[in-house]
Amino acid sequence: MISVSGGAAQLSARNHFSLFGLPIRFALDSEALDRAWRAVQTAVHPDRFAAGSDAQRLLALQYSTRINEAHQVLRDPLRRAAYLCELNGVDVDAERNTAMPEEFLIQQMEWRESLEDAAQAGDLRGLAQLEQEVAGATSETELLLEHLLDRSEPDFQRAAAEVRRMMFLAKFSEQLRLEKKRVERGTASDC
């Protein structure tokens, strides 16, 4: 949407990392990201041009939108990893490529069953334990991604596969969170 000419092209040509003056890698100082996001947003936000002409406000809106988008992608490890793969020409392609290693498929099935059982029984402890397991698997995957993406010879194909694994984990922990909430609602009263 940003017109492809001059300075605007410079901005859209820049990748999410360099937009915030950050190194292009998976490991991230999230405080530095937030600081840079706020600093840049302070410079370009439409509020800075509220009394300006329509054209000024439109340009500010485009810049500000772009900066929010970059921030959203980078602050989420999953989207950050996928973005790094894409920057290097490897499409994560989660919609079509659903192939997973067999052991992980078995693991998924087991988790789903445990979730169903624990939810039906209203077993909060069981749900909490499952939550812990999934959180563990998530941070393991994150570590692996850092290893695959940040080493001197990155393996983007394998990283893409790990991103797909992480997508499942994210979806599953959201389900888990909702079930847990539902069970909690059933047992506890409001404050």
Add this chain to the structure above:
Amino acid sequence: MALLQIAEPGQSAAPHQHRIAIGIDLGTTHSLVAAVRSGSVDVLADEHGRVLLPSVVRYGPDGVLAIGEQALESAVTDPTNTIISVKRLMGRGVGDIAAHSTPYDIVEGPGQKMVSLKTAAGLRSPVEVSADLLGELHQRARDAFGLGVADDIAGAVITVPAYFDDAQRQATKDAARLAGLQVLRLINEPTAAALAYGLDSGAEGLYAVFDLGGGTFDVSLLRLTRGIFEVVATGGDTALGGDDFDTALAHAWLSRWELGHDFSALSASERRQLLRLARRQKEALTELAPDVSTTASWTRENGQSYGADISRREFDQITADLVRRTISVSRQVLDDAGIAVTDLKGVVLVGGSTRMPVIRRAVAECFGQEPITGLDPDRVVAIGAALQANLLAGNRSEGDDWLLLDVLPLSLGLETMGGLAEKIIPRNTPIPVARAQEFTTFKDGQVAMSIHVVQGERELVSECRSLAQFELRGIPPLSAGAARIRVSFQVDADGLLSVSAQEQRSGVEASVVVKPSYGLTDAQVAEMLQAGFSSAQQDMQVRALREAQVDAQRLLEAVSSAVSQDGDLLTGDERQHIEELMEQLRATCGGADLDDLRDRTRRLSALTDDFAARRMDRAVQRALAGQSIDGVIGHAAR
């Protein structure tokens, strides 16, 4: 595109006169206007010294128009023509309103689903009623600053509940346009309140704002850091407020007097009388000990009298359900954001209804701390809005600079097969934000498609709020599934949505016909504006010329300050060309040729497009450089 005025942080772009900007709290029961005058915020009063304008407008027979206090007097004698709590009707359809019992004759507006009210003066949409309220406040501000005919307010910041959806925000903005106000920004009421408090105390951290007004309830979680206000999460109930406490009390009396469980046995004016009595008694309770009863009596139109006494203890019982609802929404917001009450640095109370002891107690219990109450809860929102308006108008002074960042209050989605809503932008995404989605045709040779945009958290379209229907036309006829139509959704800093679409293969821009589900189309707003001016055609031309002159002047100022600051970004040729066009525009500025003036403004603006973008890019660079220095300093301090 025009040049940008980019200043170093904490420094204004160019010395200029103080621009008058106002903050308006457009409330359900009353509205206020405030402004920064010689460095401090004043809530502006009418000629009788009253700051609260009752949000009431009467459209009487023979063109009688009464606004505020004057209209309130007729609420009892002429209820169907006296519109109160119009905010509840903003951006709403007839189907939404049926649930509430209102005394008005509500019909579907002409050519739109938004409600219209039948009054003695004809049909009035809620947008027009709100415009009359805003117009009154606008005039009040003009009087307060002694503005002559040729001068006007630079702009206004208007507050809306954090939970307001797109249709409701758009309706508010349309009302301001009708009232002749330039909207600098719509901001959320709780955010405005935090702004007022944040500036006073300068305390950073995570805050909850508990806002119980006359007709709406919001809970917001805000993070204040390094001069930036960020809305972390919002939640609320647009149909819960102090009015409901009045109703609950009135209903309790009616059952006690064996007159039924609701208002069905009463006439419209009896109903109003009883509600006003309930409100007075509720307010009186605030000052009393729990077991002391207030005393009053109520007389029906048939002469029968009833004792309308109540103690705080009884009142607390009657309203326990309402209080519980506010607390359960508060819990939900905290839960959704994954924030524990112990993470909160403070809880701010907003809205006159938070004076009720039962609310203060419940809030203190739920949040585990005594709420912050330093400012008048009725005024705090208007004060914050005025501070923001002053900043946005460009009256920035050193050390007095902040940025308000906001999030989307409700998820935006599209209707898909089977009446399901697919989320495009989830709620609490920082705004402005844009998303693009690709669609394809499902029939050979299909040249049009219809897209339904909804807002809400539910899975079924029928349980979400319908925002708009988009007709995409001009799709090149291809075999089914071959066309790729990319639809872009842009949400601006006010949280308002706009849509554009393009067929990817041919590059054909599909035209988007926007039909807001519960709002006015641009054409309808233009028509209303036109109607207002029809008696004074000349006024309108004078106004248009003045606006064009102001625009041209603004552009000239911006360009010359940009050239003097960042002229090194231009080649010699570019610079010369720009200066020629500036000279030409300056020469046209004093004249009366509207078309010529607009045309030259447009040309200079177009020529400086690219320069503006280059400067914006430089601003990004500088911001990054500035913040890494900041980081070093922050580090050294530790």
